[in-house]
Amino acid sequence: MNFIPLYFQDKLTIVNPAGTIGVLTLWSKVDYVRERFRQAGVDLDAATSPIAVFGTLYGNGLRELLRNLLYNPQIQTLVVCGRNRSGSLEELQKFFAEGLEYGASPLVSYEPLTSGEQVSTCRIVGTNRLIDSLVRSEHFLATPRVCWLGEPKDDGTLARIREFFNGWRPEKQAPVTEKDRQEIALPRVSISHFPSCPQAHTIVRDTFLEAWQELLFIISRFAHPVRLAKGERLELQNVKVVIQRPVFDPEEALREFHFDPEKLRTYQRDFLRGEKGADETYSYGNRLRAYFGADNLKACLERLRADPEDRKAYLTLWDNNRDLINPKGQPCFVSSFFRRFDEKLTLTATFRTHNALDAWLPNVYGLMALQQWVALRLGMPIGPITVVSHSISIDRKELDRALAVVGRRPFGIREDPCGYFRISLDEGEILVEHRYGDVTLKEYRDRKAVRLQHQLARDLALSDLNHAIYLGRQLTRAEECLRTGREFEQE
Structure with a gap:
């Protein structure tokens, strides 16, 4: 044979x-x-x-x-x-x-075979190796x-x-x-999601639309499938989104994603309205301004007027006595925190649950109205809005809609907020200057790129993945030039 x-x-x-x-x-x-x-x-x-x-x-x-x-x-x-x-x-x-030991993996599954034979995800006993x-x-x-x-x-x-x-x-x-040859089908792997820490995703973008597109990408790639009472969802926990310039997106851009600018403005007005309609179980404005027997939004404003550095301008919308008992009618937006930071008014908002595809963007437009209401009365410029979503998800049936948005997600080089690096060769070593603006924050020296890599990682000297890959390439080139005696010029 x-x-x-x-x-x-x-x-x-x-x-x-x-x-x-x-x-x-x-x-x-x-x-x-x-x-x-x-x-x-x-x-x-x-x-x-x-x-x-x-x-x-x-x-x-x-x-x-x-x-x-x-x-x-x-x-x-x-x-x-x-x-x-x-x-x-x-x-x-x-x-x-x-x-083998049998047991489904939450990450890997296999596409059905045409023969109808069932394929399970197994693990080789005593190892971490997954196999069909x-x-x-x-x-x-x-x-x-x-x-x-x-x-x-x-x-x-x-x-x-x-x-x-x-x-x-x-x-x-x-x-x-x-006759002894055996030909066994090789099943195709079906990845339900890519590995990550599902409680640690952070998104930083300038505008609401940019942040929303990145958010849908993160969920479509990393979210875990779950089955809720209302159906199957793709879920992440404790996702933090920072919008650095919270202003109204261009109306044309909003319409391209099927958001009506006038409806968003109406939603902003309703977000600040203290009255609750007869057909509403709750409203955010009511919870903020009337539900607890006081206008708590105005109370936050007065605290900041009295002391701009006050750290008690914090309000909640969740009513334990009601919301933990009633079967429905609980708010998704549950808390907000106003703080003057770097001479600007920042807002951090927490959501218990979030529908990423349809609710997230209108909600953050409501937060923009909330922040502007306070900032205008304080005469304070507006800073970033941070949104923390404890449970954020997409309906699996709507994944195609989400992917259509993700497909138009822009990519561009972003400046690392931690600064930049100037690399040169100096006295037989690689010199790395960590700089911010025109100031050198720290110098790193070594003959080996790998040791510089570890020093920079230890100091958390950079925060952007693209920046890190770029820096790795430059350090490798610098080490090669140091070894061969060639001139090094940073790209």
């Missing part, structure tokens, strides 16, 4: 198709490992070698490897010689020794022998290779034929 790969044929190096040994090089280059085998005196002739194939694994090809083995049951031995950087060796060993349920150790006619010969660069590896092949004899097993 000749070796015929079902997967990664272009990435495998076949030696003798009739061989019964497969060599896994893990994270090492195949050509390098082959050369070490040649140095050890291993037969690599295409007609006589016991080795059928060399191939890498890299930790992500395990599903394909197992299927290639099932389709080629003549492979009796897997010789592993390579850098084991991702634990692939242990995952392979434990697959055959301990098998279609291939199991009991499917193998004979469990392949896994032999670890070490890393190819190690001093003792050549001796171990020689020892293994000098003592190697084919395993005694019943002859295999074409």
Whole structure:
């Protein structure tokens, strides 16, 4: 029986198709490992070698490897010689020794097969490796022998290779034929969401529309699927959005996203109205200005008039005695905090729950009216609005609408609020100046980019992902120029 790969044929190096040994090089280059085998005196002739194939694994090809083995049951031995950087060796060993444990992952699922066969997400026992349920150790006619010969660069590896092949004899097993080949489908992975800390997302944008588009992107990419009484949702927790310039967006831009500017202005007026309509169970204006027997918004204004640095201009809309007991009619907007900061009036608002697609933008327009009402009477300029949403979600049935908005999400280079960096070579070292405006905040020096990376990360010297990637590129270039003696000029 000749070796015929079902997967990664272009990435495998076949030696003798009739061989019964497969060599896994893990994270090492195949050509390098082959050369070490040649140095050890291993037969690599295409007609006589016991080795059928060399191939890498890299930790992500395990599903394909197992299927290639099932389709080629003549492979009796897997010789592993390579850098084991991702634990692939242990995952392979434990697959055959301990098998799989079933249990759905909240992150990964598999698309249904045309055959109708169910596919579950499993974990290799004793590891963190997720894998599908279609291939199991009991499917193998004979469990392949896994032999670890070490890393190819190690001093003792050549001796171990020689020892293994000098003592190697084919395993005694019943002859295999074409009928013994097993071809098992490879299911397509369906990602419900990308991994992140679902309680730690922060968005900082200049305008409401920019922030809303970024918010929908974050939810569509990272939100976890949940099932509520009202249906399936994609949810994140404690999302913080900072709008740095809270002014009315251009009307044309609002209409492009099907928001009526006049309706938003009406909503702003209603947000400040203390009366509650007969057909309303609650209104934000009523909770702010009348519900608790006082105009609490006006009380916050008076506190700030008396002391602009007062930190008690805080009001809540949630009534524990009513809202924890009644089955419905609870406000989503639950608190606000006014604070003079950097000589401007800032507003932080908290929402218990938030419909990101339809409610978030009107709500923040209401907050803008709230902030402007106080700032105008204080004669104070307006600062950022911060919105914290304890539970923010999208109806799964509306995901297509959200993705249509996300598809128009702009991208541009944003200045890092932590400052910028000037990089140069100085007296045999890389000099990194952390600057803000025309002021140098701190200097970092070292010959190695990796050590500078750790120093900058320790100091939280930058906050923008794009900035961090740029800085990494420049530090790498600077180190290379330092090593080779070439002139370095920061891009």
